[in-house]
Amino acid sequence: MKNIDLLKNLNSKQKEIVSENRKNLLILAGAGSGKTLVLIRRIAWLIYKENCSPKSILAVTFTNKAAKELKTRITSLLINNFQKNNIWIGTFHSFAYYLLRKHYLNVGLTKNFQIIDSYDQKIIIKRILKKLSLKDKIFSIENILKYINNIKNNILNNHFYKNNLYNINLSKIYDEYQSFCKITEVIDFNELIFYLYKLFLNNPKILKIYQKRFQNILIDEFQDTNDIQYKFISLLYNKHYNTKIVLVGDDDQSIYGWRGAKINNINRFLQEFDKVKMILLEQNYRSTSNILEVANKLISYNNNRLKKKLWTNADNGDLITIYYALNEFDEAEYIAKYIKQKILKKNIKLNNYAILYRNNSQSRILEEILLKFSIPYKIYGGIQFFERQEIKNILSYLRLISNYNDDSSFERIINIPKRGIGNTTLNYIKYIANKYSLTLWKSSFFLLKNKNFLNKTSFYALKKFITLITFLKNNIKHQSLSKIIKQTIKFSGLWDMYNKNCLFEKDNTKINNLKEFINAAKYFTKKKLQYKTKLNNLKIKDVNLLTDFLSQTLLLNENINKNNEKKNNYIQLMTIHASKGLEFSEVFIVGMEEGIFPNKISFDEKSINEERRLAYVGITRAKKKLTLTYTKKRFLYGKEINSIQSRFINELPQNCIKNISYIQNISVLPKKNYLFIKKKYFIGQMVYHKNFGQGIILKIEILKKNEKLQIKFDNTIIKWIMSNYIQSSI
Numbered sequence: 057m058k059n060i061d062l063l064k065n066l067n068s069k070q071k072e073i074v075s076e077n078r079k080n081l082l083i084l085a086g087a088g089s090g091k092t093l094v095l096i097r098r099i100a101w102l103i104y105k106e107n108c109s110p111k112s113i114l115a116v117t118f119t120n121k122a123a124k125e126l127k128t129r130i131t132s133l134l135i136n137n138f139q140k141n142n143i144w145i146g147t148f149h150s151f152a153y154y155l156l157r158k159h160y161l162n163v164g165l166t167k168n169f170q171i172i173d174s175y176d177q178k179i180i181i182k183r184i185l186k187k188l189s190l191k192d193k194i195f196s197i198e199n200i201l202k203y204i205n206n207i208k209n210n211i212l213n214n215h216f217y218k219n220n221l222y223n224i225n226l227s228k229i230y231d232e233y234q235s236f237c238k239i240t241e242v243i244d245f246n247e248l249i250f251y252l253y254k255l256f257l258n259n260p261k262i263l264k265i266y267q268k269r270f271q272n273i274l275i276d277e278f279q280d281t282n283d284i285q286y287k288f289i290s291l292l293y294n295k296h297y298n299t300k301i302v303l304v305g306d307d308d309q310s311i312y313g314w315r316g317a318k319i320n321n322i323n324r325f326l327q328e329f330d331k332v333k334m335i336l337l338e339q340n341y342r343s344t345s346n347i348l349e350v351a352n353k354l355i356s357y358n359n360n361r362l363k364k365k366l367w368t369n370a371d372n373g374d375l376i377t378i379y380y381a382l383n384e385f386d387e388a389e390y391i392a393k394y395i396k397q398k399i400l401k402k403n404i405k406l407n408n409y410a411i412l413y414r415n416n417s418q419s420r421i422l423e424e425i426l427l428k429f430s431i432p433y434k435i436y437g438g439i440q441f442f443e444r445q446e447i448k449n450i451l452s453y454l455r456l457i458s459n460y461n462d463d464s465s466f467e468r469i470i471n472i473p474k475r476g477i478g479n480t481t482l483n484y485i486k487y488i489a490n491k492y493s494l495t496l497w498k499s500s501f502f503l504l505k506n507k508n509f510l511n512k513t514s515f516y517a518l519k520k521f522i523t524l525i526t527f528l529k530n531n532i533k534h535q536s537l538s539k540i541i542k543q544t545i546k547f548s549g550l551w552d553m554y555n556k557n558c559l560f561e562k563d564n565t566k567i568n569n570l571k572e573f574i575n576a577a578k579y580f581t582k583k584k585l586q587y588k589t590k591l592n593n594l595k596i597k598d599v600n601l602l603t604d605f606l607s608q609t610l611l612l613n614e615n616i617n618k619n620n621e622k623k624n625n626y627i628q629l630m631t632i633h634a635s636k637g638l639e640f641s642e643v644f645i646v647g648m649e650e651g652i653f654p655n656k657i658s659f660d661e662k663s664i665n666e667e668r669r670l671a672y673v674g675i676t677r678a679k680k681k682l683t684l685t686y687t688k689k690r691f692l693y694g695k696e697i698n699s700i701q702s703r704f705i706n707e708l709p710q711n712c713i714k715n716i717s718y719i720q721n722i723s724v725l726p727k728k729n730y731l732f733i734k735k736k737y738f739i740g741q742m743v744y745h746k747n748f749g750q751g752i753i754l755k756i757e758i759l760k761k762n763e764k765l766q767i768k769f770d771n772t773i774i775k776w777i778m779s780n781y782i783q784s785s786i
């Protein structure tokens with residue numbers, strides 16, 4: 057055994073967890089109490105002391121970054137390559153992906169199935185609405201997307217709510233959506249786990265293979281499992297093979313309720329699994345006592361908590377800074393200047409610092425200001441890179457080459473760059489596709505069979521496009537992945553198109569992004585070749601690099617930034633959701649304003665509680681220092697609005713706080729009108745008006761006895777209305 061003491065520096069409860077005999081364990085504890093640390097040591101303990109095969113271990117967590125961290129930390133405790141290569145560590149989604157690539161036939165998928173994200177889902181929904189002649193004003197695409205995802209996450213049953221015309225139509229849309237995905241050989245991100253569950257449920261022989269293999273299942277951040285994930289774990293668990301499960305979680309950090317996560321799974325586990333031993337951890341080792349006090353106070357405003365204690369031995373540390381900024385630029389500059397003065401000047405490494413925000417879109421101005429101050433940064437999580445237009449375009453080419461039946465890709469790039477195929481031709485292709493249940497690719501062939509179907513220009517333009525895609529497809533056979541991508545960028549005309557923009561607009565971001573994309577492919581190939589020699593049991597035969605890469609772009613988007621990582625000196629930017637499980641010396645949380653955090657769609661009590669847990673997650677990422685910022689004014693919904701300080705700031709203990717204002721040297725908390733407004737209305741609140749229907753508050757003017765509200769109604773009309781005419785808030 058490697059000469060390491062797996063119980064070193066642990067407190068007695070932590071030791072108990074690591075060295076307990078193999079049994080079902082539930083570890084419940086607050087942030088920073090060492091849950092992940094004991095999980096890692098426990099895995100090493102199982103291998104070294106309980107003689108479990110590394111192959112028997114399945115360790116699952118929720119984000120790619122957390123999984124990567126888990127992998128690095130476990131690997132450092134292991135001694136040989138067999139151990140390192142045979143443990144299975146990853147996210148639920150990546151586990152599902154690997155198994156589905158291997159067993160696609162058993163769940164009715166095709167070899168080249170692709171994963172689609174919400175952008176593609178929306179394109180498909182639009183097309184279905186058109187086909188069914190339903191108006192997208194009545195059936196909002198967002199609502200349909202939510203409906204579809206809720207079914208995939210097992211929150212809804214498609215055939216349950218057929219009680220009125222609206223619901224009957226929703227159900228029809230869902231059925232259309234499903235058959236569309238089947239024909240075009242795609243599955244959506246949420247469906248990965250659904251399919252995995254189906255794979256195990258309907259194929260007992262396959263299930264048995266994995267039940268036999270994974271006798272030790274360990275799950276971090278268990279509070280965020282949803283119903284389908286819970287069911288999947290239940291299926292994999294088999295007493296007769298002596299499976300043991302270790303679950304680690306914190307009810308106060310459950311932040312995926314909107315995706316169907318159920319805190320109640322913790323209770324279910326206690327009731328439904330054999331002899332579960334529960335152990336609580338109460339000491340926080342991560343944060344200063346000021347940070348912990350602030351976090352504990354904030355979360356105490358939530359109800360229905362499992363009452364856990366969390367204390368620390370650490371010093372008080374710095375006070376929490378709350379910066380009141382003039383606007384979002386001033387907010388970003390405050391942080392940038394702070395970093396310049398306090399960190400860069402002292403040559404302290406930047407990567408221990410993080411800026412967190414509620415919504416991805418908040419990163420844009422931060423990026424702009426950080427660039428202006430020449431501060432290196434890196435954005436984590438989300439799929440921002442792959443959301444960029446130029447990346448979406450090249451991805452669509454590659455997807456179509458890989459699978460002719462991928463209709464959303466076909467539709468996206470048929471006229472990018474412009475090649476004379478207008479909407480009329482596209483609509484005709486779609487019409488034929490709908491009429492004869494063909495994919496757009498096949499429908500095009502149909503139209504090209506007879507010269508009379510299309511006018512001459514369209515005919516040749518379409519023919520050229522089909523020839524191009526066929527040529528690119530034939531071209532991929534003996535090429536490396538990066539070469540395939542380079543040539544596709546070139547022959548498709550994308551390179552010329554963006555290069556031209558680059559000359560005229562003096563902006564080469566798009567070209568740089570395409571280059572970065574080629575880098576990602578190179579990195580992926582390297583990793584994949586290493587991976588091929590790994591994981592006997594899960595080895596993927598006949599690896600199709602392109603197909604794999606396309607799916608991985610969604611699963612492992614962080615590869616893209618790998619090159620930057622070598623420098624290892626950048627400030628980290630991410631959403632609070634993506635920061636779960638991580639820790640940093642200093643943390644800045646920006647946009648602490650009503651309507652942003654808590655988010656504008658979260659004004660009922662249940663959602664506010666979830667937002668508060670999210671704030672708790674953000675705050676508890678900080679080890680030494682925490683700064684929260686909010687603004688006086690901000691540009692939102694295309695207009696400058698007066699911001700209102702987040703209620704969460706109000707809930708923090710004043711003795712732990714230092715207030716700084718944008719008005720130089722004035723260190724007072726601006727008396728906000730929050731308490732008054734608290735009983736009334738918030739910017740971002742959904743309200744209802746008898747004549748105009750549902751709407752969202754954009755602006756508030758406080759009058760002597762009343763409030764005047766600017767409301768954007770669902771039919772896009774914007775009106776000023778006195779609050780006493782608002783019927784009820786939703």
Ligand code: ATP
Pocket residue numbers: 065066067070085086087088089090091092093094306309340341342636637638639676
């Ligand atoms: P989160 O809920 O945020 O995921 P966690 O409970 O998983 O937090 P860890 O990340 O495992 O907590 O640990 C938090 C920090 O405390 C880490 O830096 C870890 O190394 C440190 N730590 C944990 N236990 C001890 C200990 N007994 N002595 C010293 N440091 C410890």
Ligand code: MG
Pocket residue numbers: 091092093276637
């Ligand atoms: Mg953790």
